[in-house]
Amino acid sequence: MAQQHGMVEKRGLGIWMTHAFMILGVLVIFFPIWLAFVASTVTQPEIVKPPMPLWPGDQFWENYSRALFSGVNVPVATMLFNSLVMAIGIAVGKIIISLLSAFAIVYFRFPGRQTFFWMIFITLMLPVEVRIVPTFEVVAGFGMLNSYYGLIFPLIASATATFLFRQFFLTIPDELAEAARVDGARPMRFFWDIVVPMSRTNIAALFVILFIYGWNQYLWPLLITTDPEMNTIVMGIKQMFPSGDDVAEWPVIMATSILAMIPPVIVVVSMQKLFVRGLVDSEK
């Protein structure tokens, strides 16, 4: 790489300038997160008398344990658990139903195949935001308000994942299916022994993207979880602000904000390669 860059790569002052710009950029982008972290480690009086400090205080355990175990309406630990169930439910559910339907579309010829394919395609055009009221009524009709089913099912059908798997299955050599057929293997055996293992990387990359998608949902949990016990953390933060003139409990709210971003950040940063791949794949 170094030789290739050689000619156009700046040296000396230039390279330091470049690093300086980059660091400045990172600092600006990072500032909101830093400030939230600082606020989660100081006392309420330190915040309500501006300007608040810009360096962490000593109330870390105090604020985080208060948030986790008592919270404002409901312990944040409960909301974290709900978010985890929802995010994993959506990610795993989407992957399973998409794997199955993509397998059916690619490896079989059956009546209505085209119709079903288009039907799945069109769901791309129906984000939850444009069908909120009727979808809410459907979920209420099933008695799924304030339940994990209600949080997960309406968001679980994904055209994107189905297309991604379809695309990938089409690249699996025909010889493999041929061999399986000659050996008299049943389709589902071929699916489990060949197709799923070969899709491992795609599944993992998609899991990262879908986990974050599920975790970061806001509007849908806001509509269907009226019981604070079922709130997810991302929608629950807003519920912690008092209505009227009371002063918000900023240290607890900011500790909750930090807790809300930790799981997706860990997933993104620790699986960075898969994440970037999933991002690029799922937008294709």
Next chain:
Amino acid sequence: MEKRVTFRGWLLPILLIAPQVIISAVFFFYPAGQAIWQSLFIPDPFGLSSQFVGFGNFEFLLSDKFYRKSFLTTAIFSILVTLCSMIPALFLAVIADRLIKGSGVYRTMLIWPYAVAPAVAGVLWLFMFNTRVGVVSWYLGQLGYDWNHVLNGGEAMGLVVVASAWGRISYNFLFFFAALQSVPRSVIEAAAIDGAHFWRRFFGIVLPLITPTAFFLLVVNVVYAFFETFGVIHTITAGGPQQSTTILVYKVFSDGFVGQDLGSSSAQSVILLVVVGLLTVIQFKYVEKRVHY
């Protein structure tokens, strides 16, 4: 493209595709159909019966000055969010692309905000600009600028735009960075030998080569601004002051759930359906053959 080798049978594939089709039908098609159906009626105030009004709800909406204003608000909001997220991202990507060492570290730092939910981003920015305790608003006050997004519509718009664009910078950065990395070094070197300086090379060679990526990001960011920024607006301004940050999606929610005006909310949903449809078509028609990673 189709497989040559397929398995026989029709019952198994139907069973395999059934979960997705059933869920799509129950939670996507039926509600969308309901939205279209309800948009043709006006329910009475008690919700006991409703009266067929044809396109009445649409006619009313299109002549409603608040709805028209919401369209304009959405347009301004989307353009600003797209610009504020793409320009800094491109700038950072260009800088990162010049580095041989260390770009990995910066990349790791820069993707953080992507993982932060829009609603949480809203809370973070609200905290910084809070009129009572916000650090930034306090320092602005020291400089003699009286920040108040609760009363000032322009400031409210600025705040929701920045909070919405913030997380997208990460996303755009990743795509721009990948595109820049794939520009052949030999082309750039050749231009450098010919004496083209950095900006000349950037505008003459690099920018045209990454245009497909930029166009793709443009569409994706507009879709994001339209549909995924609800959390930001709900946490920061709740559409106010005086509806100055009420984008279309927020209005569907506030008219449907808060205002209980089902007919109008459904008609708005239908209009949004058309908008998503158009955006999806654009995305597929023009963006298909865009990048060569």
